[in-house]
Amino acid sequence: MYKTAEHWQRIGTKLRAGVVTPLFSIYSKDSIGIGEIPDLKLLIDWCKKVNISIVQLLPLNDTGFKFTPYDSESAFALDPMYLSLSNIAGIESKFFKKAIEELGKRFKKHGRRIDYEIKKEKLRILEKMFDSIYFPSKKLPKKCQSFINDNKYWMNDYACYRTLKEKHNQQAWVNWEEKYKNRKREAILEIEKTEEKTIQFYKWLQWQTYIQMLDSKKYAGKNNVLVLGDLPLLVSADSADVWSHKEYFLLEKATGTPPDIDFVKGQRWSMPPYNWNELEKNEFNYFTQKLKYAENFYDMYRIDHFLGLFRLWIIDNKELLEHGGVNGKYFPENPEEWEVQGRKIIEKMLNSTKMLPCGENLGTVPKCANEALNYYLIPGIEVQRWAFQDFKNNSTDKNYNISMLSTHDTSTFIEWWEDECGTANAEFMHKLCTENGLNYENIKNQLFDLQLSTSKTLRWKPEINSIEKLLEIIHLSPEKFQGFKYVYTATFGGKQNFWDYLKMTGRVPYKPTKKLIYKAIKKCAEAKALFSIQLLQDLLSLGNYFDNWDKTNLRINVPGTISDKNWNVVLPISLEKLLSAPINHTIKKINISAGRS
Numbered sequence: 001m002y003k004t005a006e007h008w009q010r011i012g013t014k015l016r017a018g019v020v021t022p023l024f025s026i027y028s029k030d031s032i033g034i035g036e037i038p039d040l041k042l043l044i045d046w047c048k049k050v051n052i053s054i055v056q057l058l059p060l061n062d063t064g065f066k067f068t069p070y071d072s073e074s075a076f077a078l079d080p081m082y083l084s085l086s087n088i089a090g091i092e093s094k095f096f097k098k099a100i101e102e103l104g105k106r107f108k109k110h111g112r113r114i115d116y117e118i119k120k121e122k123l124r125i126l127e128k129m130f131d132s133i134y135f136p137s138k139k140l141p142k143k144c145q146s147f148i149n150d151n152k153y154w155m156n157d158y159a160c161y162r163t164l165k166e167k168h169n170q171q172a173w174v175n176w177e178e179k180y181k182n183r184k185r186e187a188i189l190e191i192e193k194t195e196e197k198t199i200q201f202y203k204w205l206q207w208q209t210y211i212q213m214l215d216s217k218k219y220a221g222k223n224n225v226l227v228l229g230d231l232p233l234l235v236s237a238d239s240a241d242v243w244s245h246k247e248y249f250l251l252e253k254a255t256g257t258p259p260d261i262d263f264v265k266g267q268r269w270s271m272p273p274y275n276w277n278e279l280e281k282n283e284f285n286y287f288t289q290k291l292k293y294a295e296n297f298y299d300m301y302r303i304d305h306f307l308g309l310f311r312l313w314i315i316d317n318k319e320l321l322e323h324g325g326v327n328g329k330y331f332p333e334n335p336e337e338w339e340v341q342g343r344k345i346i347e348k349m350l351n352s353t354k355m356l357p358c359g360e361n362l363g364t365v366p367k368c369a370n371e372a373l374n375y376y377l378i379p380g381i382e383v384q385r386w387a388f389q390d391f392k393n394n395s396t397d398k399n400y401n402i403s404m405l406s407t408h409d410t411s412t413f414i415e416w417w418e419d420e421c422g423t424a425n426a427e428f429m430h431k432l433c434t435e436n437g438l439n440y441e442n443i444k445n446q447l448f449d450l451q452l453s454t455s456k457t458l459r460w461k462p463e464i465n466s467i468e469k470l471l472e473i474i475h476l477s478p479e480k481f482q483g484f485k486y487v488y489t490a491t492f493g494g495k496q497n498f499w500d501y502l503k504m505t506g507r508v509p510y511k512p513t514k515k516l517i518y519k520a521i522k523k524c525a526e527a528k529a530l531f532s533i534q535l536l537q538d539l540l541s542l543g544n545y546f547d548n549w550d551k552t553n554l555r556i557n558v559p560g561t562i563s564d565k566n567w568n569v570v571l572p573i574s575l576e577k578l579l580s581a582p583i584n585h586t587i588k589k590i591n592i593s594a595g596r597s
Contacts, residue, residue: 002377003347007356011226011300015398017525017596018054018228018533019047022069022408022556023082024114024568025536028575032100033107033118036084037212042575044216044225050584051591055220056228056302056533058408058556060213062158065170067116067567070232070304071270073161073239075290076154078209078297080126081119089211090141091129099125112553114568126208130201140200144207151206153289154240159202160188161240163195172238183244213297221299228358228533229298231290233305234271241286247278248286253314256325257363257560261487264431266313266325267560273312273331276341284345288352295353303349306359306380307369310342311335324560339368346376358402362409379531383407384524385416388501403529405520405538408556412537413520415551417512422494423457424448424487432483436476446473452510460492517541518586525594532596536571543583545572 002008021043023035031039043055061072062079085100086093093100103125107118134140140148148155161173168176179187192199220227234255235241242249249272256268279286294301303309315328332341349357359373361380373380382403405413411420426444433440444450447470448458464470467485474484499508502519509516521539525532537554540546546554549572557566573581591597 003350004356004377007350007354008377010354011356013398013400013530015594015596016054016226016531017050017052017591017594018056018226018402018531019043019052019536019539020056020058020228020404020408020533021536021571022058022567023060025556025571026575027110027570030084030086032085032104032122034081034114034116037082037209037216038084038087039575040216040227041219042579044220044223046575046578046584047225048223049579050587051597052587053224053597054226054228054300054531054533057230059230059232059304061232064165064238065116065119066236067114069230069567070234071236072232073165073236074154074158075232075235075239075241075286076151076293077158077206077240078213079119080205080209081116081122083122083126083205083208083212085122085125085129087212088126088129088208090133090144095132096125096129099128110570110574112549112570112572113565114570116568126205127201130204134197134200134204138197140204144204147207147210148203151293153285154293155203155206157244158206158240159199160191161243162202163198164191166198167191167195173243174238210296217297226299227297228300228302229294229355230302230304231294233303233308234269234273237270237272242272245286248275249273250275250314250331252317253331254317255308255312256315256328258313258325258328260364261425261428261490263324263560264425264427265323266328268315268319268321268323268325268328269560273314276332280344284348287345288348291349291353291355295355298355300356300358301353302358302360304360306361306373307363307365309345310338310366310369310372335366338366339372342368342372343375346372346378350376362407379529381407382527382529383410384520384527385410385413385421385498388498388523398528398530401529402531402533403524403527404533404535405524406535408535409559410555412535412541412551412554413517414512414541414546415554417495417516418510418551419454420457421498422491422496423453423459424491426453426456426458428487429458432487435483436480438474438476443474460488464488464492512541514542518590522590522594525590525596532594539587540571540573540583542586543581
């Protein structure tokens with residue numbers, strides 16, 4: 001019997017369609033400046049209309065003022081910027097109506113990017129609301145106090161951390177006064193007395209997010225829609241978690257990824273790796289407590305960077321940032337330890353929650369990670385653009401995976417088709433040429449159509465239609481030629497191959513047509529994966545919503561980069577308008593024809 005048998009019994013094994021979106025990207029007529037928790041009810045209403053029964057949300061964790069969801073300042077606390085000011089429990093909103101209306105006027109116009117100034121302004125009003133109920137008695141509501149008592153594992157540390165961040169003008173905890181940085185007992189007791197009101201405020205905020213999320217979760221359940229939460233494996237070095245449990249982290253190291261064809265220097269993130277030995281001494285309670293709290297809000301959860309349970313790529317903090325992840329190593333170093341470690345953690349996670357886990361198994365995947373997914377019957381991810389050859393199989397047996405057109409870390413389908421499909425990575429080609437003493441500019445001019453290329457992607461000239469033609473230009477020994485051969489084999493003719501996969505006829509278009517988008521989504525829905533979950537951007541591409549957009553502005557995030565375009569895209573249609581969108585009939589038709597609901 002599978003270890004996840006009980007988890008699956010709660011979910012069922014029927015074919016399901018789903019949609020994935022960050023909450024910050026959607027909005028309603030009632031939300032102010034950013035998507036708010038009650039907006040999820042409208043999204044759920046839309047799901048029912050189009051035969052979708054899974055809503056996947058990107059992380060909702062408190063990011064402080066960095067606004068990068070996978071680099072959060074708490075693995076437990078939710079971000080209060082998602083609160084609806086008109087739905088604060090225990091508060092007569094009429095007394096704050098003017099302040100809320102003024103804020104609405106300032107932030108009501110939804111542009112194409114989030115103005116994260118909204119968080120500071122919301123917190124200002126929320127603090128006034130809190131003062132109105134706290135100062136008369138200096139006591140929290142009984143239900144709030146009960147909530148705090150139930151979450152002692154993380155609540156006190158988080159509220160103290162937030163208060164001290166405020167006291168130190170949002171500086172990272174490593175820059176605080178020594179007594180606070182190292183959590184001297186007398187200093188913490190002192191701050192709990194002198195800053196009691198602020199500490200209680202941050203606890204009260206978490207109670208409010210709990211109430212609003214619980215309400216949305218109940219609404220989803222009544223409408224037979226599952227909520228899939230995204231729980232990042234890692235947490236920011238500047239977080240309540242690291243500050244309060246330094247022993248669980250290797251603070252002199254950073255995590256990332258090794259070099260590959262897409263990131264020639266690899267990636268270097270700011271999040272520290274775990275000290276697995278210390279975590280195990282405490283029965284991995286840090287992980288299990290996190291899941292127990294998340295279970296209040298989700299039916300399923302996605303383990304971001306699932307591979308990290310088995311081994312993490314770590315880089316010394318002394319390494320220059322421009323080196324990326326080049327000079328890193330796997331931790332643990334011994335591959336024989338990976339499977340034992342990963343399965344040990346998975347077992348603990350499965351025993352701590354009834355939520356069904358899903359594993360993000362993308363990137364350089366160790367064999368033991370995929371074997372564990374199969375062994376525990378945990379859904380992995382199949383991204384169509386990378387796995388469409390596997391989608392061709394004629395098996396009628398469904399698999400326990402998730403089929404997707406795109407993810408939050410990839411381009412959307414329309415950008416992929418126009419700029420990336422069938423192209424070589426420019427940086428990787430430059431690296432190959434440099435390593436082999438070849439003139440990159442000359443090679444680039446001979447192999448690629450530069451008018452159809454970008455600074456990042458190179459489109460092959462049609463006449464380079466065989467390995468022999470490639471060899472005529474790149475004169476290298478068979479050993480040194482292998483890198484060029486790999487890139488060519490993996491990318492040349494990509495558009496034609498995908499076109500044939502969709503069984504479409506006629507000339508392959510340079511830009512994506514509505515028929516192509518429809519066929520790709522339909523094919524993904526027809527995959528044998530149990531779940532078909534698509535980015536809301538890709539589904540909206542069936543209509544004309546992005547006709548006047550720069551397609552590169554649709555992307556949610558570019559991994560390993562710091563950009564003013566990451567984590568702030570706003571969709572071009574309100575949830576109210578989405579409910580009556582012309583594309584709804586098409587989306588429903590796709591799901592029904594694929595047997596999904």
